[in-house]
Amino acid sequence: NKKITGRSGDTLFIPSGTMHCDRFDTSSGLQVFMIFLNWPAEREFLEQISPAKLTALCKPITAELARQFDHLQNIRHCNLEADLLLARAHVHSVLLLILQTALHKKHAQRTNTMRDYGQRHRRNLMLRARQYLNAHYAEPISLEKIACALGVSPFYLSHVFSRENDFSLFACLTALRMQQARALLEAGRHNVAEAAYAVGYDNENYFSKVFRKHFGCAPCDIRK
Secondary structure: OOOOOOOOOOOOOOOOOOOOOOOOOHHHOOOOOOOOOOOOOHHHHHHHOOHHHHHHOOHHHHHHHHHHHHHHHHOOOOOOHHHHHHHHHHHHHHHHHHHHHHHHHHHHHHHHHHHHHHHHHHHHHHHHHHHHHHHHOOOOOOHHHHHHHHOOOHHHHHHHHHHHHOOOHHHHHHHHHHHHHHHHHHHOOOOHHHHHHHOOOOOHHHHHHHHHHHHOOOHHHHHO
């Protein structure tokens, strides 16, 4: 109940004992090279590959298979024992190449799946870290305290945040505090010392230094 359409240069694999019907368009000068084989490892082989996916092989693999088949065609009429051994060697090369390609694709898919999971995990961790900063920016914060709240190691948290954002977790915290402090000063209801304390700084002079570096002006200028 399946249909596989082969194109020029494709390799089709039909498991032994499979009832099937071959349909060929002979109007285009079609050439088909058939190999009939039976070997004990076929079942294990088919657990690793899908015959229907052989038509999706990349061009370098298709070209190498074609080269092996050409060698087989050149010795198909020979009956010497050495020629038969050579023919078997080429058949083995074909099967191993197909198997190697299938295993490589599975490994690549597994690797991509793990990479996608890792990216989702890191993005989720960054989102949680930002949420923590938004909720606790006015409190004394340390890397260890944030990591403990998120259930990860301080090193891992710092590494992930820097890798995904190109700036550190505390650079993000500083930017958040500065934006909140500026909003308080612009509203005019807090003096510099009060604004500093409200965003987590207990030293007005240090706060002013950080503010000037961040905005290029003193916090008192904003309040004026």
